[in-house]
Amino acid sequence: MDSILIAMILALLIPIYEAWQDDDIWQTILAFTSIATKTSIMMLVISVSRDDWSIGVVAVIILSVGNAGLMLMAHLIKRINEA
């Protein structure tokens, strides 16, 4: 189980590097989406491995509501470039 999680952490480092390097704001948002989803999936894996359902509920809420918040933020940032 540990090796799965360590592989997921290594995969998490890829979008973190992308957010650090890229100058385009949309690439940064893309990296944020990737990180938000990956951390939620990691939480789900941990909740299954520990058999702790309160962690699983938090992960599911973040996975669904976090994406709605991201849409809102993307719309606000889109209007900066238009005006």
Place this chain on the structure above:
Amino acid sequence: MTDKYIYIIVALLPLASFILVFQVNPYHALVIRAILGAIAVLVYVILGAADVGLTEALVGTMLAVTLYVIAVRSSLVMRLGILKQNTPQPESYFTELVTSLKKALDKYHLRLELVEYPDNQSLQQALVSQEIHATCIEQQHSQPNLEAKYQTAIRVHRLFEIMQQELTASETTLTYVPIANQEHQ
């Protein structure tokens, strides 16, 4: 309980905060703040604080970042008052001027907002009542050989300094208009 992966995940938190601290563009910094929030949620949750993690995700990441984007959008802006043009000219000096203004402001992560006014009097009134930061009007043709076609009056001294430094185009003359910062009746 002391799994090895916990140490690696906790080490991601200072990494993300360093990326956030060394970011200069305010919009990029806000998105990276959201990334920091996502990683913080993961750390809180694996250490057993599911309620703290949920609060960080909903308030710290979603609400705070969205409100900050709105705040930065409305404060990092230069409002330029212009006269309403009856005949829009696509290849005029004015579009060239707006392009060079935007280029100068981009270095300071500022945004340019054009506000149209029907006549010269309401334009000056808007500048005095601090509705806009600067006005840009076409110069009278007293000297036809003069290069500058437009006259830009700026009431914010810092913006005037930036423009003096960055604006190399000769389409406009720059003037600073000091306006007393007082309450209006």
